[in-house]
Amino acid sequence: MFSLNFIIYLIKIIFLRNKNRRELPSTETYIPNLAYDSVIFGFNGEQLRILILEYHNTGLFALPGGFVKRNESVDDAVKRGLYERTGLDNIYLEQFHTFGDVSRMVPEAMQTILEANGYEIEAGNWLLDRFISVAYYALINYDEVTPVPDQLSDSINWYAVDTLPPLMMDHQQIVEKALQNLRDNLETKLVGMNLLPPLFTMKQLQKVYEAVLGEKLRRSSFQRKILGMDILIRHDKLFMGKAHKAPYLYSFVKNKAGILNPAQT
Amino acid sequence: MFSLNFIIYLIKIIFLRNKNRRELPSTETYIPNLAYDSVIFGFNGEQLRILILEYHNTGLFALPGGFVKRNESVDDAVKRGLYERTGLDNIYLEQFHTFGDVSRMVPEAMQTILEANGYEIEAGNWLLDRFISVAYYALINYDEVTPVPDQLSDSINWYAVDTLPPLMMDHQQIVEKALQNLRDNLETKLVGMNLLPPLFTMKQLQKVYEAVLGEKLRRSSFQRKILGMDILIRHDKLFMGKAHKAPYLYSFVKNKAGILNPAQT
DNA sequence: TATTATTGTAACAAATTGAGACAATAAAGA
DNA sequence: TCTTTATTGTCTCAATTTGTTACAATAATA
Known part of the structure; x- marks a missing residue:
């Protein structure tokens, strides 16, 4: 009646549907309008590099970021995100700026990302609202890490700070501010220790x-x-x-x- | 029938009731869970001082702070607050840290303040929820300012940084971090210019x-x-x-x- | 006119940094 | 075994910056 290939095709569809149709995060667990972004520095022996992720089927490059749970400190939220992406615990972390401009509201970006991943999102959803983002930089030992992409992203890769791909929204400015802070802290905070x-x-x-x-x-x-x-x-x-x-x-x-x-x- | 004094008394009651029974701020205009605090430095010729306000009938001392409107950048929210309290425009402002610990949730404090001012507030109101606070310091010319208390506060006064009254919540830590940042920036940011x-x-x-x-x-x-x-x-x-x-x-x-x-x- | 307190700047010592030089040495090649 | 090569650890001397003291200049006062 049906070929084996067709059956497998059906199963795949169903499987992928289930995988992608999972619940969107909600404001019951997360604080609305608040996010974090992380600039994760590593040193390969020659260059200073940072981790950049690319969202599925969108061509959009971004800093690893995430949301803050209602019962979790902002610091802990960032640590959680770093652990998920690098497997590393106890990472050197420094909060350096909070980005709160109104121009940060770019609902199209989030919509593109979510739709490219098979989510349906209705207008008015909190994910399309404005976000204030607390930005951190992290220093990690380049060799100890095999970064893992998250659910929404194709890849997560190291890029030299002076040859980054075009980043979405204001992420380029976030990187520049992170670098400037890293430089300012170089003498006092023993940056080398962590890289x-x-x-x-x-x-x-x-x-x-x-x-x-x-x-x-x-x-x-x-x-x-x-x-x-x-x-x-x-x-x-x-x-x-x-x-x-x-x-x-x-x-x-x-x-x-x-x-x-x-x-x- | 009624004495003039009695009439005046009635008018006063009504006036004050209206003043105090005004609407609480709502999440329609403000971003929930997000606030700012400002450490406003001035120099009286001898000491470095900061502005501290005292809430009506509570004995609670605090840094001037406020909420961020939905269509307003965080920077602008702080500028708005500074203008209301000092009458100064174009103040030197520096964002120095965002405080995001869970322990910052102290609903009793907000409840005390609002009740002491005649507001009724029901459990679950956003004002009693957790707040992440973006902290700024400002440098102003001490002599140009006559600080004005806001609606909720009795007084707003200058205190030398080394003899502050006991501050509510984590505001003492916020001040210390502000001072540390001010010191670090002293050489590079021409602090004197603004004080x-x-x-x-x-x-x-x-x-x-x-x-x-x-x-x-x-x-x-x-x-x-x-x-x-x-x-x-x-x-x-x-x-x-x-x-x-x-x-x-x-x-x-x-x-x-x-x-x-x-x-x- | 001398006295007083404070200012602007010079003078010299001490400490830090810049720039170059040189001996030590691990491996490779003759 | 003896040179050669590239790099390392350290030293030296000059240049610059900072710490310290000293001193002349000068508004008001007695």
Whole structure:
């Protein structure tokens, strides 16, 4: 009567329908008009990169974001989102600005995204309303992470901060403000600690500084300054099989009085 | 039949009833769960002070705050509030943090305040719900302002930052964070420009710096540093009738390239 | 005319940063 | 085994910035 392929086709349709026809988030669980966006920085050894996601079938690129539950702090909402996307707990997080312009209301964008994912959304739904967004940046160890796309997005990928795809809404400005804050905090907040693996060479640390600042630094001044801060512990040398003197490995002193402990907002 | 005094008394009652029985703000005009708080700094020549208001008949001290209209940016909401309270337009404003903890939900406080003002409020009203608050600090010229209390508050007064009354909820923490941000921005954002009158002496400027930093500075280093920044214009001397050399008056260069223009968020 | 308090600036020392140089050294090649 | 190569750790000296003290200039007063 029916071919096997047709049956499989039907099952697929039903399955996908069920998957996509799931309930939209509601204001019973989430606070209306409030969202967060996260600029997740990683360092690949050369460049400073951030995680950008692309929504299914829309060509829209965006920062990872989400909503805040009614019984959850904004910080926790961001941590939850980061955990879902990176699998990492205890990420270094810094809130840097809240974006509250009226021009942030772009219902077409949300509508496109939801419809491309098979949701039906009626006019007046809270998701199409205006959103105030609290923006955070996160610093993570690039190598420890395999980012996973969420329900609505095709992909989540690393992009160098100076060659981002065109981002939706005001996300480009959010990234710029994040970068500016990261630069301002570079000296005081020991940014390197969170972008590098536990053991690293002086050269790697310098590369992080250069990538964040976007300029070359002098090797000897840099070394003198960092060592003078008394925040590094020197370990054994790292023999990389290269034809030159081997560099020392370093780690950051933990809980240096007054100065930052990681994973703290 | 009735004495004139009695008539006047009746009129007063009716007038006050109308004044107090006015509609509570509703979520038709305001965004729910979102508020702002403002830390308004002024400098009286010696101390750094902030504006604190006291609610009628409650003994509760608080930062001036308010809600955000649905068709208004958060920045504009704050400007509106500042204008109502200080009469000043074009105030220097800086957003510094958004407070989003769940522990910020203290419905008793709002209930006390509203009831003390003769409002009836039923359980479930949005004003008793949780609020996320975007916090700003403002810098104003102390002498130009006569603060006016709002509808709910008895008084609005200047307090030195180191002798504040006990503030409600987390407002003490908000002040501390504001101060910390003000200190961090002191060098880069030309804070003095906004806390002093247009013409001022070097000593006055130094006093501002000392009040913000909470420490004494050396006169000659300070003078050399500030003059070296090329941000001041020297004017005529100020003769104060004192038995010593008269100081020069200075003003800030406007629109110094790269560096700040005032009244900009 | 001397006295007083405060101002503007110079002068020198101390500390920090910039720029270059040099010896040490891990691996590769002769 | 001895050079060669590229890079590292550190030192030196100059340039710049900051800390500290000193001193002359000067409005009003006695």
